[in-house]
Amino acid sequence: MADWVLTSGDHRNKAFVIVDKKDANVYVFDPRGRLKAAAPALLGAAVGDDSAPGIGDKPLAQVLPGEKTTPAGRFVAEVGMSTRGEDVVWVDYDAAVSMHRVLNVKERLAALASQTNSDNRMSFGCINLPPQFYEKVLRPTVDAQGAVIYILPETRPLQQTFASFYDVASDLQLAQH
Numbered sequence: 001m002a003d004w005v006l007t008s009g010d011h012r013n014k015a016f017v018i019v020d021k022k023d024a025n026v027y028v029f030d031p032r033g034r035l036k037a038a039a040p041a042l043l044g045a046a047v048g049d050d051s052a053p054g055i056g057d058k059p060l061a062q063v064l065p066g067e068k069t070t071p072a073g074r075f076v077a078e079v080g081m082s083t084r085g086e087d088v089v090w091v092d093y094d095a096a097v098s099m100h101r102v103l104n105v106k107e108r109l110a111a112l113a114s115q116t117n118s119d120n121r122m123s124f125g126c127i128n129l130p131p132q133f134y135e136k137v138l139r140p141t142v143d144a145q146g147a148v149i150y151i152l153p154e155t156r157p158l159q160q161t162f163a164s165f166y167d168v169a170s171d172l173q174l175a176q177h
Contacts, residue, residue: 001018001152001158002016002018002027002033002035004162005018005029005033005148005150006033010074010148011031012148013031014031014146014147015029015030015031015036015141015144015146015148016029016031016147016148016149016150017077017099017138017147017149017150019041019150020152021070021072021151021152021153021154022117022152022154024040024117024120024121025038025039025040025041025117026038026039026041026099026133026138028137028141028147030141030145031145036137036141037133039129039130039137040112040117040120040130041112041128042102042108042112042121042122042123042127042128042129043070043120043121043125043127043128044068044069044123044124044126045065045121045122045123045124046065046067046068046069046121047069047121047154047155048066048069048154049069049071049072049153049154049155049156049161050069050071050072051069051071051092051097051125052064052066052067052069055067055095055096055125056092056093056094056095056096056097060124067125068123068124070097070123070125070127070151071091071092071095071151072151072152072153072156072161073150073161074148074162075148075149075150075151076147076148076149077089077091077099077142077146077147077149078093082098082100086101087100087139088100089138089139089142091126091127091149091151095125096125097125097126097127098126098127099126099127099129099149100126100127100128100129100134101128101129101131101135102128102129102130103128107122108122108128112128150162
C-alpha cells in the first residue's frame with residue numbers, strides 16, 4: 001500500500017498513515033515514504049468496512065454492536081476536539097471516527113500491550129492509539145505536514161476500496177518489480 005501511495009502521488013506530498021485493520025497496526029510515514037513509527041491500535045468492535053448510515057449523529061448508548069466499525073478508505077486528517085474536550089485527529093468527522101489516545105482503561109491498555117491482535121477489536125469505530133505514539137508521532141506529524149489516512153479493508157478487496165483513486169493492482173505489480 002505504501003508503494004502505491006508513493007507511486008500514485010495520491011498523498012499529495014503530505015505525510016501518510018496506513019491503518020491495517022487485520023493486523024491492528026498503524027504506520028506513520030513521512031511525505032517521502034519513510035516509516036516514522038508503527039504502533040498497535042484498538043479498532044471498531046464489529047468487522048466491516050463501512051460506517052452505518054447516520055452513525056455520527058447517534059449517542060454512543062444507541063450504537064448497535066454491528067455498527068461499531070472502523071471504515072475503510074482514504075481520508076484527509078484534520079486536528080480537532082472530541083466531545084470530551086480532548087484533541088483528536090479526525091478521520092471522518094461526519095461519522096464521528098477519529099484517531100486518539102487510548103483512554104486510561106486497564107482493559108484497553110492491556111489489549112494494546114498484548115502479543116496478539118485478537119483482543120484489539122473493542123472501540124465504537126475510532127482508532128485508539130498508545131498515548132505516547134499519539135503524542136510523539138501521529139499528532140506532531142499531522143500538525144507539521146498534514147496527512148492522508150488510508151484504512152485498509154478487511155471484508156472486500158483492496159482494489160475495490162481504492163480503485164476509484166488509482167489502479168491499485170497494476171501499480172502494486174510495478175512496485176514489486
